Structure formats: structure tokens, C-alpha cells
Amino acid sequence: MVTRLVVSLYIHIPFCKHKCPYCHFYVISDKECFKEQLLTALKAEWRQISPQIEGKKLLSIYFGGGTPTLFGPERIREVLSWFHYEADCEITIETNPEEQADYSEYAKIGINRISLGVQSLAEDELAVLDRRHSPQQAIDAIWAIKRAGIDNITIDLMYDLPGQTIESWTKTLSCIKTLPITHLSLYNLTIEPDAAFFRREKQLRSLMPDDETSAQMYALAQESLKNDGFTQYEISAFCKDNLYSRHNIGYWTGRHFYGMGPSAFSFDGVRRYRNVANLSRYCLLLEQNQSPIDFEEPLDAKARKKELLALNLRLLAGCDHGQIEPETEKALEYLVSVGLIERKGSHVALTKQGILFYDTVASELI
Ligand code: SF4
Secondary structure, eight states, rough: OOOOOEEEEEEEEEEEEOTTTOOSSSOEOOHHHHHHHHHHHHHHHHHHHHHHHTTSSEEEEEEEESGGGGGHHHHHHHHHHSSSOTTTTTTEEEEEEGGOOOHHHOOOHOOOEEEEEEOOOOOHHHHHHHHHSSSHHHHHHHHHOOOOTTOOOEEEEEEOOHHHHHHHHHHHHHHHTTOOSSEEEEEOOOOOOTTTGGGGGHHHHHHHHHHHHHHHHHHHHHHHHTTOOEEEEEEEESSTHHHHHHHHOOOOOOEEEEEEEEEEEEEEEEEEEOSSHHHHHHHHHHHTTOOOEEEEEOHHHHHHHHHHHHHHTBTTTTTGGGGSOOGGGHHHHHHHHSSEEEEEEEEEEHHHHHHHHHHHHHHHOO
């Protein structure tokens, strides 16, 4: 039997009603006039890349952004109509609680997973993040998604927020257990140079939890989610009932993925490349039948193997020792000796400490 190569698709829809000050993604304001332009350009891009996907199995399709539900179910339906996928394909769309999208329309067109940007369930923390929704709106959105018949619901939650305390974090975590979610991605706030928060970095940092409190918050989340029936399968990912994010697992296991839309990344096994992060330029290039790629990085086999090992280790199951190149053994030995990596039979995996200091592990290996 010939096994078909499995691949994923990512479609970047850059519209947001406003830009959150910590956001470093390519986002533009929500303007109706740009949407038909983007749809036309996406179709042209699909014509360019579809030969690379032909004959391969689409394991997941992910509409990210931005707030892709602002594109509307009709346009999303049209995009989906270009692809050939089977009934078991995971099809995710991101959205935000304040958008109050008509989730049943997304269920009707085949979306089977929704990713909701909850971030926090404390009013004052949402205000610091300049989010435009209340905790109650986030809770209502989750129940509305469930009522619309979409059972696979993932939320994003953030810690290390300015002014956040162990008490407020504990309260947020205990509220989570009452919600019908199947997956949770846990992030700590990072202040990136291209985000608005960067200009207030000093002031914000003075309000953020210290390293010890931050580690305590992470441990509390691990414990609370475990008690709620979640399995942690990656540094930042937790799921119930084996509903792992099929799409994200691809990033950690070296699956090929193809990105469409402005700023979208792709990886085809030998190179990583990115589309131009500018909607007008992206549309113009495609109108002229040119490639929208503006950055390309070839990966030699050795570099790729090292990078893949570091990515694999993000998964708590670890990776097979056979995958490790002889020249990486020394770095691995060192990481074992300092207690960041452990050997489990034929596998190597992060220790509890290694999960907290993953950046150190990755920098030793790459
Ligand atoms: S809603 Fe998400 S994508 Fe949009 S600006 Fe905020 S963080 Fe960025």
C-alpha cells in the first residue's frame, strides 16, 4: 500500500477590529473593501500552490489571523470549496469573543474546531491587554459555540500579565473547569519589539509577576488542568479526550505545511518561506501572476534534523533516541546531567525543569 504524504494548510486572514498592544502578527483594520480583493488573491495563490499539494492528504486546515471570522462564513465556504479533503480533516477557525460570530453558519460549512482568544477571565487583566470583551462575553461565546454544534473548542489563556496575581489566576483556572472546552493553549505574555507594548516595556515589566510567581502560575495551571481531566501533551498545550491539535502537532513533528495569505509561512521539507506581510503588495503580486513569497530559507539536512529534534522535544512524550545525530549526543548528555532532559527507555524527553527552561534546551541543541 502506498502511504500518502500528509500535509496541512494555513490561511492567514489579517483583519481585526483593533490591534491589541501585545500583538506582533500581521494585522490590519477590518475594512469590507479589502475582503473581495483578498479572496481573489487567495484564489490566485491556490492556483499557484495546488500542484504541490495534489496527491497528498490534507490532515488539517487552519484559518488564523487576525480574526478570520471577520471574513464571513460565505468567503470561508468559498475558500474551502477549492480544497480536496476528507471527512476526518481538522478544520479550525480562530475568533474573538467580542465578535459574536454566527457559529452555526461555520458549523454548516464544515468548520469542526473553533479557537477562541479568551486570554483571561479577570476584568482588569483584559483591560490591561486592551481586549474589547468581558469575561462573561468569553464564557457566553464558548457556550454559544457548543450550542452551534461545534464540540471541539480550544481557548488561548495568558499568564504573566501586568497586575496578575496568584489569586486572580486561581480564580480564572477554577472558572475554566466549568466550561465545555476540549483544548487549551497556555501562553505567557511576551513583549516583542514590533508590538505597541514595547514602548511601555519598563513600566509593564514592573507590574508583571516575578520569575518565581510565574513558575508558580504555570505549575498551578498544570495541576488544575490535570484535575479537570486535561492531558498536557506539549509545553503550552492541554487537551481532553485525545483532542490534540492535529494542526499544531504538525509544526512540532516536521509535517509539511503550506501557508496562504499575507505573511503566511510555509515549510515543504527543504525550505521555509514566507509571503509578503502587506495585503496590497500580496494582492498586486498575485494579480500579476507572480509569487507572493518574499523570504526564503533553505535548510540543510543537518540543520533541519537539529531543529526538528528541538521542536519534537516540545512534545512531552519526547522523541525517539534513534532520531538523534551522533554530534548532538554531547549536548544531550549535558542536558541530562543538568536535569533538563531525561531518558525514558528508547526515548528522551523534557524533565519538569526542562519544560520551564525549554529555551535553554533548544539553544543547546540547535
Ligand atoms: S485579536 Fe488576536 S490577532 Fe487581532 S490584534 Fe488581538 S492578538 Fe492580534
